[in-house]
Amino acid sequence: MKIIVPCKRVPDPDQKLRLNPEATDIDTAALTYILNPFDAIAVEEALRIRETAKPDAEIIAVSIAPAEGEADLRTALAMGADRALLVEHDDTLDPWNVARLLAAVIERKQPELVLMGKQAVDDDANQTGQFLAAQLGWPQATFASQIEFVDDGLLVHRETDLGIEVIRTSLPAVVTADLRLNEPRYASLPSILRAKKKSIEQTTPAELGVQPEPHVRLIGMQLINSQRNCEKVETATELLTKLREAEVIG
Amino acid sequence: MSENTSDIIIIGGGVAGLSTAMQLAKRGASVTVLEREQIGNGSTGRAAGLLGQLRGTAEHTRMLMDGVEIVKELEARAGVEIYVQTGSVRVAETPERAQELTDLIEMGQSINFDISEMPIDELAKKMPYMRTDDLTTACWCPTDGHLQPAELASAFHKVGRDLGVHYETQCPVTGVLLDGNKARGVQTPKGEFHAPIIVNAAGPWSYLVAGLTDTTLPTAALGHVYLTTQPDPENPVDRLSPGFRNRHNRVYGRPENGGLLVGIYAEDCAEFDMSSLPPDFDMSSMKARRDDLHLAMLIHAAQQRFRWLNERTPMHVTTGIMTFTPDGLPFCGQLPDHEGLFYCTGFSGHGIVQSPAIGVIMSELILDGKSSYDIASIEADRFWEIPGFQDRTEIQQRCYKMQSSYYGRVEGKTAAAAKEVGE
Numbered sequence: 011m012k013i014i015v016p017c018k019r020v021p022d023p024d025q026k027l028r029l030n031p032e033a034t035d036i037d038t039a040a041l042t043y044i045l046n047p048f049d050a051i052a053v054e055e056a057l058r059i060r061e062t063a064k065p066d067a068e069i070i071a072v073s074i075a076p077a078e079g080e081a082d083l084r085t086a087l088a089m090g091a092d093r094a095l096l097v098e099h100d101d102t103l104d105p106w107n108v109a110r111l112l113a114a115v116i117e118r119k120q121p122e123l124v125l126m127g128k129q130a131v132d133d134d135a136n137q138t139g140q141f142l143a144a145q146l147g148w149p150q151a152t153f154a155s156q157i158e159f160v161d162d163g164l165l166v167h168r169e170t171d172l173g174i175e176v177i178r179t180s181l182p183a184v185v186t187a188d189l190r191l192n193e194p195r196y197a198s199l200p201s202i203l204r205a206k207k208k209s210i211e212q213t214t215p216a217e218l219g220v221q222p223e224p225h226v227r228l229i230g231m232q233l234i235n236s237q238r239n240c241e242k243v244e245t246a247t248e249l250l251t252k253l254r255e256a257e258v259i260g
Numbered sequence: 261m262s263e264n265t266s267d268i269i270i271i272g273g274g275v276a277g278l279s280t281a282m283q284l285a286k287r288g289a290s291v292t293v294l295e296r297e298q299i300g301n302g303s304t305g306r307a308a309g310l311l312g313q314l315r316g317t318a319e320h321t322r323m324l325m326d327g328v329e330i331v332k333e334l335e336a337r338a339g340v341e342i343y344v345q346t347g348s349v350r351v352a353e354t355p356e357r358a359q360e361l362t363d364l365i366e367m368g369q370s371i372n373f374d375i376s377e378m379p380i381d382e383l384a385k386k387m388p389y390m391r392t393d394d395l396t397t398a399c400w401c402p403t404d405g406h407l408q409p410a411e412l413a414s415a416f417h418k419v420g421r422d423l424g425v426h427y428e429t430q431c432p433v434t435g436v437l438l439d440g441n442k443a444r445g446v447q448t449p450k451g452e453f454h455a456p457i458i459v460n461a462a463g464p465w466s467y468l469v470a471g472l473t474d475t476t477l478p479t480a481a482l483g484h485v486y487l488t489t490q491p492d493p494e495n496p497v498d499r500l501s502p503g504f505r506n507r508h509n510r511v512y513g514r515p516e517n518g519g520l521l522v523g524i525y526a527e528d529c530a531e532f533d534m535s536s537l538p539p540d541f542d543m544s545s546m547k548a549r550r551d552d553l554h555l556a557m558l559i560h561a562a563q564q565r566f567r568w569l570n571e572r573t574p575m576h577v578t579t580g581i582m583t584f585t586p587d588g589l590p591f592c593g594q595l596p597d598h599e600g601l602f603y604c605t606g607f608s609g610h611g612i613v614q615s616p617a618i619g620v621i622m623s624e625l626i627l628d629g630k631s632s633y634d635i636a637s638i639e640a641d642r643f644w645e646i647p648g649f650q651d652r653t654e655i656q657q658r659c660y661k662m663q664s665s666y667y668g669r670v671e672g673k674t675a676a677a678a679k680e681v682g683e
Contacts, residue, residue: 024545026538040538050550088551195572197551199560205551 011067012121013056015091016112018046019075019082020132027233035102035231045082047194048127050089051187054194055157056125057090063159068092070119074111076100080210087205088197095119095211097218104226105133109141114218116146121182123164128153128186139186149179153188266290266426268626269446269455271433271469273297274304275409275612276604277461278416279619285423287627292453293425294446296432296465300413302543303463306580308486308523309407309612310503310514312348314364318371319634325373327616331407334616338415341408346515348404348503349383351395351565357508358397365399375401386502389495389520391567406503406514409612416615428453432539433462436472436601443600457626459602464581465534466605467652475597478649479606480659483530484582485554486523487562488516490574495520495566509561510667519575520566524558525609525667531660532581548577555579584608586649586658588666591640592618593625602626603640608662 021027021041028037045053053071060067071086073079074097083094097111116124129136143150151157155174156167168175169188179185197205215222243249253259268284270277273295281291295301313324331343352358361377368375378400384392392398421427428450435447436458445454462469464481471477491497496518503514513522548555555577562569585591585606594602604622607614617633624631636642643649648658 022545022547024547026540026542026545028538044549085549085551193574194550196548196559196575196577197556198571199553199556201571202551202553202556 011064011123012119013059013067013069013123013125014112014116014119014121015049015052015056015069015071015086016108016124016126016138017049017053017071017073017082017086018127018130018132019043019073019079020046020130023131029231029233033230033232035228043078043082045085046127046130046132048129048131048187048189050085050127050194051189051191052125052127053086053089053091054192055154055187057195058192059123059157059159060090070095070121072097072112072115074099074103074108083210084205085197087208087210088202089195090197090201093211094208095213098212098214099222101222102228103222104224105135105137106141106225107220107222108138109145110220110222111215111218112138112142113145114220115213116142118218123181124148124184126184126186128188139184143184146182146184148182148184150184150186151177151179152186154185155188155190157185157191263426264292264451265454266292267455268292268457268459269294269453270459270461271446272302272461272463272466272605273299273417273427273429274302274461274463275300275413275416275615276463276607276618277459278413278420279615280459280461280604280622281425281619282416282420282423283619283623284626285420285425287623289623289627291420291425292455293420293427294431294433294448294453295427295429296462297542298429299417299427300410302465303580303582303607303611304409304413305544306484306546306578307409307612308512308514308521309409309412310348310512311343311406311613312401312404312503312505314368314373314375314401314404317637318367319637321368321371321373323617323621323633324613326620327613328403330616330620331412334412334415334419338418340411340415342411342415343405343407344499345403345405346500346502347400347402348505349378349387349401350399350505350507351383351392352397353394353508355396360507361397361399368401373401374403375399387504389497389566389568390504391565400502404503407612412612412615416619433469433472436469438473438598441598443598457600457602459604459622459626461604463605463607463611464532464583466583466603468534470603473598473601475595475601476650476652476655477591477603477605478643478655478658479583479585479591480656481532481534481581482584482659482663483532483554483579484523484609485548485552485558485577485579486513486521487555487558487575487577488521489519489569490576491518492568492573495568506565507667509564511558511561511565513562520569522558522562522566522569524554524561525663526554526557526561527664528554528557529660529663530554531656534581543580546579546581548579552577552579582607582609582663583611584659584663586643586655586662588662590614590618590638592621592635592638593640595641596644609666
């Protein structure tokens with residue numbers, strides 16, 4: 011069985027972000043990038059599927075990124091993915107166009123399962139998996155917290171606000187990973203060294219026959235003011251006075 | 261005295277600066293601590309805090325033993341637990357390492373330090389989660405343990421505050437004000453601060469701060485990584501399980517929250533150019549990639565000693581930056597080029613445990629002009645004018661080499677090893 015894991019390269023969300031001088035986007039100058047943590051969970055799940063239910067599984071990590079995106083595909087390879095494909099593209103894409111490119115890759119690779127993060131931690135759009143399933147005409151199981159192979163399909167636990175929903179889907183399907191699906195592994199030393207030697211397949215949107223057509227335009231960005239102005243108060247009365255002054259309480 | 265004028269300015273709110281500030285204030289000096297970020301946010305906040313009192317020389321051991329007494333006093337004053345006395349073991353799996361331990365036991369006992377050989381079967385009972393079948397020798401120091409870095413920093417801070425120390429956070433030093441070659445104060449985005457004495461306790465940044473007065477400080481900022489496993493019912497690690505050092509494997513560790521903390525002094529480590537990091541760089545936001553090579557080295561080494569531990573073990577990974585010197589010993593005191601500029605940096609991975617006594621030493625150097633300890637081996641000017649310690653690239657190489665060979669070194673022969681590195 012072939013499993014495709016789309017892997018997004020995202021700025022490390024724990025670093026301090028700055029805006030570019032035009033305030034149209036974050037300043038990418040000194041950013042550190044990582045593999046989207048939800049996609050790392052998807053990679054881990056694919057590895058576990060290969061270790062248990064489907065020993066013959068072939069795991070292909072796919073990223074749409076500038077050439078430097080190779081580094082994050084190496085992360086997936088070092089964790090244990092079999093192969094990697096980089097769709098080289100420099101500009102930011104909206105989820106619809108990411109899904110179109112992924113759909114083109116999937117038509118060529120013919121996987122039985124697409125496992126991906128439920129969202130990327132940079133834009134938090136939570137749309138790509140859903141768009142992709144729609145474009146492919148495949149069933150989707152989003153926010154998976156448990157995946158089990160039954161008969162010819164999957165039994166997927168989904169975490170919703172109302173409780174855990176258990177759904178059954180046929181294959182091929184798109185499954186998006188939630189936070190509690192698993193805890194991803196770190197790469198072992200031999201695995202990192204092996205991953206370094208692996209070649210990464212390269213392609214471009216043009217080769218895939220897809221011309222990105224932006225549906226979303228980013229017109230501006232603002233940083234959230236997270237400056238805390240702490241003040242120490244001596245008594246509860248003083249605290250109440252301050253809270254009233256700030257109109258936090260009536 | 262105006263708000264921005266004090267007797268002494270300390271640059272850096274990590275344990276070294278905080279301890280020095282507290283000791284100075286205890287003796288009546290007015291002290292201002294300037295911290296670029298938040299108190300204890302640099303290397304202090306990333307430290308493991310392992311306390312091994314037995315060091316290369318009797319004097320260092322005395323410093324660490326006295327440090328424990330200071331910590332006990334702090335605990336009483338601040339009402340927190342800082343020192344966790346778990347005892348510590350050193351283990352050897354080769355004849356050379358075994359000889360090291362034999363020498364160490366001899367040296368320790370000669371200065372009345374509580375150290376003895378521990379039979380391997382006894383060790384196996386004490387640390388059932390550790391592989392012991394390949395060990396030939398182990399030694400046991402019952403009075404060792406670890407200091408909890410956050411609690412230590414906050415106790416220094418709290419007691420210092422009660423003694424009148426003034427702390428400015430989010431206040432990076434951007435310039436040093438001089439009168440000829442005499443210190444006069446510093447520049448910061450919050451304005452000037454004035455004092456005739458300035459202490460550079462800026463940890464990994466200290467060489468950049470020294471650069472503000474065109475002083476070349478032989479320290480380097482080197483990466484370090486340790487992991488902390490989540491509690492594992494199959495391999496419980498009691499909170500009072502011993503700390504351990506396994507030099508052959510390059511790993512050390514201790515219990516932490518029901519799990520095991522393991523760190524490494526690997527042959528290779530990350531090197532940092534602090535000037536290339538963003539000005540608001542926050543060390544507490546550092547994290548390891550899933551395919552971080554140094555972390556993989558750590559896991560690989562840790563697995564040799566703890567068979568149940570591997571890359572899939574649920575764990576928390578801590579990466580940070582240490583300040584190494586070419587001989588692995590700190591820099592305390594003045595350099596000949598400026599008057600009133602003191603250094604208190606370069607703790608090479610041992611800042612937490614050295615900080616209590618270092619505060620005393622620094623306060624003595626500043627207020628009395630000399631210390632009650634023999635500080636020849638940690639004096640800041642020991643490399644001054646020695647060829648090879650003026651060029652950053654060369655300094656970087658020397659410090660890197662020190663880090664790489666740190667766990668390859670024979671304890672008790674510090675001076676010889678330092679000489680070797682210095683050649």
